[in-house]
Amino acid sequence: MPKVGMEPVRRQQLIDATIESVATNGLQGTTINSISKNAGLSSGIISHYFGGKQGLIEATVRYLLTSLKQDLIGKVNHQTNATERLMFIIEANFALVQQRNDTTRTWLSFWAQSMHDEELHRLQNVNSKRLQSNLAFSFKQLMPIEQANQAAELSAAMIDGLWLRAVLSKSDNNQFKHCEKLAKSYVLSLIKQYGA
Amino acid sequence: MPKVGMEPVRRQQLIDATIESVATNGLQGTTINSISKNAGLSSGIISHYFGGKQGLIEATVRYLLTSLKQDLIGKVNHQTNATERLMFIIEANFALVQQRNDTTRTWLSFWAQSMHDEELHRLQNVNSKRLQSNLAFSFKQLMPIEQANQAAELSAAMIDGLWLRAVLSKSDNNQFKHCEKLAKSYVLSLIKQYGA
DNA sequence: TTATCTTTATTGAACGTTCAATTAATAAAA
DNA sequence: TTTTATTAATTGAACGTTCAATAAAGATAA
Secondary structure (H helix, E strand, O other), rough: OOOOHHHHHHHHHHHHHHHHHHHHHHHHHHHHHHHHHHHHOHHHHHHHHHOOOHHHHHHHHHHHHHHHHHHHHHHOOOOOOOOHHHHHHHHHHHHHHHHHOHHHHHHHHHHHHHHHOOOHHHHHHHHHHHHHHHHHHHHHOOOOOHHHHHHHHHHHHHHHHHHHHHHHOOOOOOHHHHHHHHHHHHHHHHHHHHHO | OOOOOHHHHHHHHHHHHHHHHHHHHHHHHHOOHHHHHHHHHOOOOHHHHHHHHOOOOOOOOHHHHHHHHHHHHOOOOOOOOHHHHHHHHHHHHHHHHHHHOOHHHHHHHHHHHHHOOOHHHHHHHHHHHHHHHHHHHHHHHOHHHHHHHHHHHHHHHHHHHHHHHHHHHHOOOOHHHHHHHHHHHHHHHHHHHOOO
């Protein structure tokens, strides 16, 4: 059965299977068996490639964070203006949902666990601060620095709040699209309010 | 050791111990042993009073929901005006934090789990919808119904978002106070914007 | 080309641990 | 004495990890 050069393939297979299992069974219900079964591989392979269950969990979170980051990078370029950039940030934060419906539940599980897992908490902070500083960067081109920072804090909370409530109510894609629109119009209203 | 009429005392003891354990160890790390140890009781007592671990978990969530509800009821009376009532709703939603620092983490754990537990999800929906309809009720006295509903949806998201970000960044009470102020001024700005 | 050696990839059973639940025993109060 | 309250001991299932075995692929040498 074995072929050479399987490592990257298997790693991705196991990460995908982890997202799937956490979305379906929760972090509590996710075992090395549920993951390896989803991936169509044996349980031992997890320790082989990730050192253990914990290593795979952390690799999965890192993968999700990278996906979010890449999504935004793919949308903007050097001639994107500040307002457009703000809209792209919002789109990126709601985009993972549209690609894979199971991703949102998985995120929430990981964030809850980050309260009791140092490495997950570190990763969560990177994500949370990146959202706010990305927003602040663009707001600063549209208003004074103090207002910009305040606008970034409020926008980040609004985005996360809309997202959280949509996830918890097990919303469909339409509902997420609705939340994306609300977030965008809130950011636009902040620009009108404080904009120079 | 046994005394008569211990039931309500023991139940509360075990619920308090559950909040404590979930805050410290997370829902994953919470066992009937960690709970009973916190309560200074034996593990068997959990099955006796709650039928099992799951029953105790659900009773704990119901207790938290009731506390939140009572907190709001205690603040308002028949001569509270709409704007005051909105401020009290926000205060109540941030108040549990101040009383007990460990409560917020516990909430987040429960909400994450609600994605994979029918009864918890039902309770979560009650809470989520109550916040929004409480907000809508007061907004309707200050603006047209359509704007009131929109304001309620946005305010609920803002409150939950500020709360979520504060919890995840392991904020102290000052940070929560700051978030409470932001939420209040956001609601006031909505009243100014749409208010008749 | 064939035979041998080495590395890479993978499995699945065995092990020790942890957990929730149950049971039997016990102690106080009625 | 009977009932209520509680503990301590026990059970069996489920879990993550480890590890010996194996199989294919690639490399080397005859």
